[in-house]
Amino acid sequence: MNHPNREEWMAYLYKDLGRKRQAELKEHLKQCSQCQAETSAWRSVMRELDRWKLPQEHKAVPRLRWNIKWATRWAAAAVVLIFAGYAVGRVTVASPPDMEQLQLALETSLEPAIRQKVIEELNRDWGLALANSYLRLKDELSGQFRRELNAYTLHTLAASNAVTNELLTELIEAINTAQAQDRRWVAAALEQVEWNRLRDKSQFINGLEVLAAETGDELQRTKQDLAHLLVYTQPGDLVPYESENLNNSNERSEK
């Protein structure tokens, strides 16, 4: 039997192999008790290594945990994504969103069952599979997002602006790990959504309505939640929140 060498096992254990080779080695393990024993021993060491944690370790690579802190961070990331998506017109029915960014946002916290399904989707061949699964993915994302955003807005509405800034700063940390090329389009998007230059709020809300129409009533609530957030994080002069404007998309307010 042809055993893979130690070097390749290292790549395998740390998932640093091409998908095909990864699968081949996995197959080999099923049939070879010798390699099984060796890799098992190495895995034990890897587990032991995890025990050495630094104090106050805020890992840049998010762990898959489900608690309020991660929920708010995820919600913040999703907010930026959706805002950014509208600004550059990427979040439409036709074109799938930037999957690397989504993956980053999704990995921070999702219910394990949904997360597993979503990550499986993401890891497949993105081209064709994505076209089909995109709508399903968007639905799941939207639903999850709405639930979490409610918790998030409750938090932020009650808190001071300093806290919002803190959450945004945490978001910065999370997004810092994104690839350079992803950063560039988010930068372009951010320029467009920069609050003090966003003269026409209803343009943004129009976009939300498109999404709401596509995905049903679920997102009506999201729209309101997002508008809460929008109002809440206005810099400087606070625009009084007028619930009527949300439903009247034809009204364009002069700034």
Add this chain to the structure above:
Amino acid sequence: MRASVFSYLSDLFSLSDEQAMLRVQKENDSHAFALLVRRWQGRIQRLCARLTGDVHRAEDIAQEVFMRVYAHRNDYRGEASFATYLRRIALNACYDEQRRLKRRNEGSLKHNNSENTFNAALEASTLSPEMVAAKQERAELVRKALFRLADQYRQVVILRHYEGLRFREIAQVLDVPQGTVQSRMAEALTQLGRFLKPIMKEETH
């Protein structure tokens, strides 16, 4: 302050590390340099904490790293990514620090080498079975086991397991072939397995 949060965010996204570094070199742009520090300080501090095993000293070393980056800013040619370049400086700074400490301690406590330290810790923990289970004790044993490894093995473990760098990236940082990195990793994990065998035995799968 709120308006600046978004321009702050914008900045973070718009300038790549390499672009920022170019600005530091060409225009002595302190804003661009501050951006790099903001982006990387946390990560470099954690890296140094792992490399030296000392969280507090790591803070000072991290400062030293960025000072070196600025002082030798013209040395960065853009052949490697800034991330690679920065990590190399961090590794060197930590290595220099370890050497400095070693020279200082030479002559005193001759038997205080890493193997003895580890064995002492292991013995202490086996005297009290509860202590082995205790998280802190176990973490400390792992740390000591890591420091029994030779530098070249420990570096690879830290970069791969804790920093999460891919083997190809580690090869760039260390300026060795990728196969060598993987080979060192295998050797490191094997040695660690031997060191940690007494406490890993406790585990029931």
